[in-house]
Amino acid sequence: MKALIGLYPAAWRRKYGEEMARLIDDQPRTIRLAVDLIAGAIDARLYPQLSEETKIEPASKGAKVVTSILTACQPNNVTDADYKRSVAVILGTTILLSGIYLLLKRSVGETAYVEAFGVTTFPVAVLVSSWGTYFKRYSVAARLAFVLGLGSVVFMISLGAELLSRRI
């Protein structure tokens, strides 16, 4: 049961992991406990409450450099509403792209391009959802470049894998 603590973000585990493990030790193992831990982990990932300084604890000069890079990657000015919207965007975009994939599959057939598109539906949906969270601080042009650029990279990797698998 304590393995479920591994589902929580690293910063969270560093701060509360031991306390929570102790608390789990004191409780009977039930399905309800497992569900509670999983729901808590999802919440901790969707709504990180820890402040920047508690997220990363630098131990050396090198670690400070890594810290500043990681801190720069943290989403800022992101509200609870933004996170909720991003979940809706992930679901909506996945459904939309999956619909397009099915239409393409029916009209064009199971070509490598269509299958690669099918594989990228979810990763691209996650990228699109980052528009209002991780990419929020950037300009519209930069966000477009991120989403389209990274989306294209994901598609190309999927296409490469698909073509390779057809040759084997």
Add this chain to the structure above:
Amino acid sequence: MMAKKTREDDELDDFGRFAEPALLILISLADGPKHGYAMTEDIATLADVRLGPGTLYGALTRLESRGLIERLDSDDRRNPYRLTALGERALRARLASMQAVARVGQRRLAGT
């Protein structure tokens, strides 16, 4: 007459599904610092609700990030938490507004 909502009362807003656990935690800490297990037992006794670790720490994280409680150092693996001055004011304000709502409800029921 309902109590006017105060700024302290707003401190407990936006807790979503953690609103009730957060309030129970503040009440549990009102008589002194406690660690997670002690809080769980205390809340089970006072409200007949047993908070799971995921719910307890979800609420503790929110309360701590808003400065309503603080984590105390401990040599043990179990760190105790205590109410801050802001947390105490927020708890007083929330209990007062709940009391006012309960009074109105009871008065209305008595009138039927």
